[in-house]
Amino acid sequence: MGDDVKSKLGKTAQRFSRRSVLKTTAAGAAAVAAGPALFNIARAADHNIRIGFPVPLTGPYGSEAQEQARCAQIAVDQFNAAGGLNGRMAELLVRDDKLKPGEAATRTLELIEKDKVHYVCGSLSASVQLSVNAVTKARGIIYVSISQSDAINEAKDFSKYTFHEAMNPHMTAGAVGRYAFPQFGKRVAFLIADYAYGHEMVRGFKRAGEAHGIEVVAEVTHPLASKDFSTFLPQIMAARPDVLCLCNFGYDQMNSLKQATGFGMKQQMQILAPALLYNQRRAGGAAAYEGVIGGANYHWTLESSVPSAKAFNDAYRAENDGAPPSDYGAYGYAGVGALLDGVKKAGTTDTDAVITALEALKYDKYKGTQYYRKCDHQSVQSVFIVKSKSESEMANEYDVFDIVHTDPASEDILRSCAELGHEA
Amino acid sequence: MIGGYPIELLALQLFTGLALGSVFVLLAVGLSLIFGLLTVVNFAHGAFYMLGAYAGVFFIGYLGNFWLTLAVVPLAVGAVGLVVERWLVRPLYGRGIDYPLMLTFGLAYVLVEVVRILFGAEGMPFDAPDSLMGAVDIGVGYFPAYRLFVIAATAVLVLALWLFLEKTSYGLVIRAGARDGEIVRVLGIDISRVWLVVFALGTGVAGLAGVLSAPMRSVFPDMGTTVLVEAFVVTVVGGMGSLAGAVVAGLLVGVVVSMTSLFAPAMAEVSMFALMALVLLVRPQGLFGKKGLMG
Structure with a gap:
């Protein structure tokens, strides 16, 4: 019985090996025939x-x-x-x-x-x-x-x-702050997403605010990716700021704006967002973003x-x-x-x-x-300061922002090389 | 002044908590209903909620009227629920609680992906109707008119569900079916049709919650994932399957989250889980839950 199995195995092995030899030969022949062309393609890609x-x-x-x-x-x-x-x-x-x-x-x-x-x-x-x-x-x-x-x-x-x-957050928050603080007032509140980017934006705003003598009246940190901001908003309203800086991003920014609009906060204060994004605004709708001022690298x-x-x-x-x-x-x-x-x-x-x-x-x-x-x-x-348009001001569905100010390209709006730890 | 905060702010904060709590109640009711009556842990609850919001976007574009949309969305999402119960959940009855759990868990991924393919990952705008825009003076401060409306809508919904389940003869059949399906069947009632209706009702309520939340929380494919967590916390605290429990727990969770947001904002998110852990330690079946329902 053992022999039987062995001979069977032997046969199978033989059959396979014959087949694979045939295959290899065919492939080899094809490769030789197509050789120069293949070589060229490979070289071009390289x-x-x-x-x-x-x-x-x-x-x-x-x-x-x-x-x-x-x-x-x-x-x-x-x-x-x-x-x-x-x-x-x-x-x-x-x-x-x-x-x-x-x-x-x-x-x-x-x-x-x-x-x-x-x-x-x-x-x-x-x-x-x-x-x-x-x-x-x-x-x-x-x-x-x-x-x-x-x-x-x-x-x-x-x-x-x-x-x-x-x-970077330093230049955008700074540019927005420099534009807004002299216009809208010195009492400033922050709503901050609790992660590096959120705190970087706050630092940018505060640095820009030093020159304008801003007074921080409320600083509320919320967990990243919060859904409901209603519980963070009353304390901001109670502080009666002139300006509210939203130091958050993405859906946090969209939801906090929607809910702040619902609380009627836009009637009491100017809302700023360091990075005001075109696609986010289009997903969030005109009503929630209307009147919000923020920074952008571009608007078409x-x-x-x-x-x-x-x-x-x-x-x-x-x-x-x-x-x-x-x-x-x-x-x-x-x-x-x-x-x-x-x-x-x-x-x-x-x-x-x-x-x-x-x-x-x-x-x-x-x-x-x-x-x-x-x-x-x-x-x-250059950093562009944009203001979100209301539904009625929009010429078409893409026309969402007004460029209200341009901070020209300059190294003055960046942190200095020395501050960043680079050798001069 | 209490703890350095003026009384008005504390009052407004408390009210905000109750309002947030009513949103939690709204999110949890559909989940609680399906679990309490069918013993199906519906992990696709968040996906049905998301479906409700997207159906809202679709119908408001089509009908142009917010109120009509509010009426149509639960029907549409409930219809999806009908299909899901009849063809997916029904074959799994009597096989243990984890079968429908795994099924709905997978279904949630499928639904989210389908919406992503059809509507994109970016999200859709959805605003409150003009008549509910803006804030109203409620004595201790200004509060969004739309949130007041959501509180009222939730109250009406819960009352209607209670009346339906406790005061109508069909409600009696549903409750009897939940207690002992075999006896109900012997009495000549088609119990599988009752379960079909309950599942559709639960998903329809989830859809309604989605469209009601859309103006506050934005519409995007993953909007249901966090909602599932919130709804589970509320149902566990209130006691799995208890309507009254969902209401009390929802409001309690809302107030706890709101007060932590004021005194320790960074803890706001953790606070609801801390509350849940505390309740589970003291009363494992939840505030209003019956002992041993899961066993």
């Missing part, structure tokens, strides 16, 4: 300039992230249409970081090790970008971050490979005075049924666009050469001239 783009495609900021990827692709397409780097084409590799620092680090590592990207650009959260930065810093890969953070400018997280295209109506804004809007509209791009989408365009400008200027993909080129670059992708400050690679750029 020749491309690859940019890794980890953003949270799924999860609460999914549509914003997809918009960032669309805008970044426009920058890549424009670079390629203009002939690339002496014929070398650029390629965008979009990955989902799921808004989680760990996931982002894994995806970034994969992009570097497996996909052999030359550069990384992306992320949509302060903590996620720090985690991506830790990976790229260790591997000596250039990283252009496109979401808000103060920490990334500081010496302990910085490396020569780190670039920050987005604005800028096209009436800035030619690069017009060009960017038109490129985006052509691919998106006439809808204009969002502010955070524009970060994706500018981050990748500036990076590719740097590559072109350097004339090579060599990391150190591109860093030198980026440090010397003056670029105008969508909002006027910008440049990366030497010490911390923060993009020096």
Whole structure:
């Protein structure tokens, strides 16, 4: 019986081996026939300039992230249409970081090790970008971050490979405060989401307020991702502030605004939000946001005075049924666009050469001239103060903000290099 | 002045807590109903709540009238509940409490994903009707008119449910079915139809809660996840399956959250869980719960 089994096994093994030999031979023949063509494709792909783009495609900021990827692709397409780097084409590799620092680090590592990207650009959260930065810093890969953070400018997280295209809470909160405090009054209340970004915004407001002698009358901290803000609002109303600064983001901002509007707080005080987002406003509705003043890196109506804004809007509209791009989408365009400008200027993909080129670059992708400050690679750029329109003031569904003031691009609105711990 | 705060603020804070509590009652009633009468722990409760809000967005765009929308949404969500009970939950009766629990847990993910595919992840605007915009002076301070309306709507809803369950003959059949389905069946009543109605009623109430909350809490696909937690805390504190328990516990949780928001804002979220732990230590079956219902 044992022999029987053995012989059966033997037969099977033989049959399989014969089949696999045939297969291998056929495949080999095909490979030889297609050899030169395959080789060419492989070489062309290898020749491309690859940019890794980890953003949270799924999860609460999914549509914003997809918009960032669309805008970044426009920058890549424009670079390629203009002939690339002496014929070398650029390629965008979009990955989902799921808004989680760990996931982002894994995806970034994969992009570097497996996909052999030359550069990384992306992320949509302060903590996620720090985690991506830790990976790229260790591997000596250039990283252009496109979401808000103060920490990334500081010496302990910085490396020569780190670039920050987005604005930071210090500059946005500061710009909004400088605009609003002299106009609306000195009694200031804060509603703060209890995490790093929330407290960074408060610090920005307070710094700007020092010059105007503001008096903090209430400082209420709420847990991150609260649903009901009604219980935090009476104490703010009782403090009778002239100005309420909402130092929160996303759905926290939307819900606290909706509920503050319900409490009639807008009749008693001016509400400020350091980062007033286009898509968030559109999801929240005109009534909740009406009259709120905040900071923005971009609003598409800028096209009436800035030619690069017009060009960017038109490129985006052509691919998106006439809808204009969002502010955070524009970060994706500018981050990748500036990076590719740097590559072109350097004339090579060599990391150190591109860093030198980026440090010397003056670029105008969508909002006027910008440049990366030497010490911390923060993009020096103008901050727009926008006011949310009422339903009746809107010319169309996209017309949600009025640009009421522009803080021009200047290093004065940033923390100094010395304060951040960089050597002069 | 008490604890450094003026009396008016404390009074307003207390009132805010009661108002928040009535929102909690609204969120918990549907869950409590289905558990109390069917012994089904409906983990898709939050998803039905979210479905209600999205149905609200859809119908208000279609009908253009908030009041009509309020009437249509519970019917629409209840209809989804009918389908879910008939084809998904019914085959699992008599198989132990964890079967329908796992089913509804998975169903919640499916519903959220479907809404995300159809309406996007970003969220939809939904405002209170103009007649309920703005704040009203309630003596101790200003309070949103819409929240006052929600308190009234919740009171009417709870009263109507109580009258239906306690004072109508159909309510009698439902209660008898919950006590002993076999006897009711022997008496010649189609018990599976009764359960169908109860499940649809519970999901319809969840949908109503969703559309009523939409102007306060925003409409987005994941809006139901936190609600499920809040609703469970209220039902556990009140006692699983007790309507009166849900009302008392909802108001109690609201006041506790509100007062912690004033004295220790960072603790606001934890406070409801601390309360739940305390109640479970002293009365494991909850304030109004019957002993041993889960066993």
